[in-house]
Every structure is written in C-alpha cells, then in structure tokens.
Amino acid sequence: MEEQVIISASHLKKSFRIGWNKRSCVIKDISLDIYKGETLALVGESGCGKSTLARLLMRMLKADEGTILFENNEISGLSEKNFRPYRREMQMVFQDPASSLDPRMKVRDIIAEPLKAWHVYNSKKELDERVLELVDMVELRTDCLDRYPHQFSGGQRQRIGIARAIALNPKLLICDESVSALDVCVQAQILNLLKTLKKQMGLTCLFISHDLSVVSFIADRVCVMKDGTICESAPANELYKNPQHEYTKYLLSSIPQVIRK
Numbered sequence: 001m002e003e004q005v006i007i008s009a010s011h012l013k014k015s016f017r018i019g020w021n022k023r024s025c026v027i028k029d030i031s032l033d034i035y036k037g038e039t040l041a042l043v044g045e046s047g048c049g050k051s052t053l054a055r056l057l058m059r060m061l062k063a064d065e066g067t068i069l070f071e072n073n074e075i076s077g078l079s080e081k082n083f084r085p086y087r088r089e090m091q092m093v094f095q096d097p098a099s100s101l102d103p104r105m106k107v108r109d110i111i112a113e114p115l116k117a118w119h120v121y122n123s124k125k126e127l128d129e130r131v132l133e134l135v136d137m138v139e140l141r142t143d144c145l146d147r148y149p150h151q152f153s154g155g156q157r158q159r160i161g162i163a164r165a166i167a168l169n170p171k172l173l174i175c176d177e178s179v180s181a182l183d184v185c186v187q188a189q190i191l192n193l194l195k196t197l198k199k200q201m202g203l204t205c206l207f208i209s210h211d212l213s214v215v216s217f218i219a220d221r222v223c224v225m226k227d228g229t230i231c232e233s234a235p236a237n238e239l240y241k242n243p244q245h246e247y248t249k250y251l252l253s254s255i256p257q258v259i260r261k
C-alpha cells in the first residue's frame with residue numbers, strides 16, 4: 001500500500017529583511033513530505049531555520065515562493081477564510097509553555113479556549129467533560145483545573161500545552177523544541193506521552209529538535225537541516241547507523257557520551 005502524504009511542501013523559500021536594504025534568506029528551496037501517521041524529526045543547529053519552516057507549513061508565515069499541499073489540497077494560496085478549516089487540523093506545541101500559556105488564565109480556560117473558539121460543543125456540560133477528558137489524556141490530575149500556569153512545573157506546563165494543542169483532534173501536531181527546556185527524566189516522560197497520544201489519536205507528528213539523541217527516541221524518519229536547506233533525510237535507524245552527509249556525521253559525533261567508571 002502506498003503511504004499517504006498528509007502535508008507536502010515544494011520549493012519553499014523565505015527571506016527576512018535585515019536592516020533597511022538587506023535581506024537574509026532563511027529557507028532556501030526546501031521540499032518536504034510528511035506521511036500520515038509518522039513522526040518526522042527535523043534536526044539542525046540553532047538558527048538553521050527549523051521554526052521558520054514550521055511556521056511556513058502552518059501558514060503562520062507566508063512563503064516567498066513554493067507551494068504547500070495539505071491532504072492534496074493547495075493551502076499556500078488560500079485566503080484566510082478558505083484556509084480556516086485547515087487551521088484546526090494543524091496544531092503546535094511550543095518550547096516554552098511558560099510564555100505560550102496565558103499566565104492570567106486558569107488551566108480550565110486555557111484548555112477550553114480552542115473548543116470555544118471553534119464551537120465544537122453543544123452544552124456547558126459537554127465542554128466541561130471534554131476538558132476533563134483532555135486533562136486525563138495528558139495525565140494531569142483534575143485538581144489542576146482551577147490553578148494558573150505559574151503554579152506548575154515545566155513538565156506539567158508542557159502537558160497543559162499539549163492538552164490544548166490536541167483539543168480539536170488535529171491531524172498534524174508540530175512540536176517545536178517541546179522538550180528542550182526540560183530535564184532528561186521529564187523529557188522522557190513527555191516523549192512517552194507524545195508517543196501514547198500519537199497512537200491513541202492516529203496523529204502525524206513533526207518533531208523539531210536540535211538534539212539527535214532526543215529524536216532517536218521518537219522519530220520514524222529524520223530530516224537534517226543546515227543553513228536553510230535539508231541536507232539529509234532517511235529512516236531514523238538508517239540515519240543513525242549509516243549517516244551519509246558530513247554534517248549529519250558531525251551532529252552524531254557531538255552527542256555527549258556517558259562515561260561510566
């Protein structure tokens with residue numbers, strides 16, 4: 001059976017103005033397919049353009065050139081109004097939940113917000129039940145609902161961010177350095193949660209990280225990015241066993257090894 005592509009980007013380019021007469025090209029001709037049900041990792045050093053690429057795919061930024069197809073429908077040229085149905089299908093989990101969650105809102109309202117914005121419930125009771133279900137899915141206790149983001153640990157805050165991101169049952173979840181700010185144990189817990197949710201909900205995941213060791217735990221396939229281009233793309237086990245590009249080899253060689261005496 002041929003694998004289905006959920007999102008397909010061709011020849012994306014994006015530059016930003018720097019200063020009054022100069023532009024810097026951040027995304028230089030990137031083409032990328034993400035297959036339904038896979039976890040694709042996007043790896044590369046800081047500043048290589050990973051978040052910019054994610055924002056282009058989600059149409060949070062407009063590409064200078066190139067096209068994006070979502071389930072075979074062109075979304076790059078759509079008006080905001082026509083793009084709206086696609087918006088809920090793609091959600092993002094950010095690196096720093098402390099700044100992506102509104103500090104003045106209680107967890108209950110943070111999670112309910114997308115449900116309210118899209119009117120996907122028929123009664124207050126249904127809304128409350130869905131919020132409870134989401135809290136349970138991200139393995140938080142229900143007594144968290146009336147607390148504020150600052151009253152949680154980094155890992156718990158990331159769970160709140162995930163609950164909010166999956167509230168509308170998206171098809172594609174983009175995790176942009178979602179575990180980078182957490183310690184190693186909590187990273188593993190959140191990665192396990194993402195794996196479970198992915199299975200449970202049939203999600204497709206684009207997992208962005210600068211850390212190849214984190215990615216090995218979750219990715220089916222890896223794209224290595226350097227200076228606004230993708231220099232290597234391969235199934236995860238092949239890439240780790242037999243990296244082809246010099247830059248991939250360099251990234252792999254820079255993973256710290258634990259020395260046990």
Ligand SMILES: Nc1ncnc2c1ncn2[C@@H]1O[C@H](COP(=O)(O)OP(=O)(O)OP(=O)(O)O)[C@@H](O)[C@H]1O
Binds near residue numbers: 046051053177
């Ligand atoms: N709105 C913008 N205006 C100008 N330059 C920008 C803008 N957004 C991103 N850039 C530049 O584009 C480059 C790539 O940034 P981007 O955030 O995509 O990198 P990244 O790979 O996600 O890095 P990190 O791993 O640190 O998150 C950087 O040099 C950044 O300064």
Ligand SMILES: [Mg+2]
Binds near residue numbers: 050051052176177
């Ligand atoms: Mg980034």
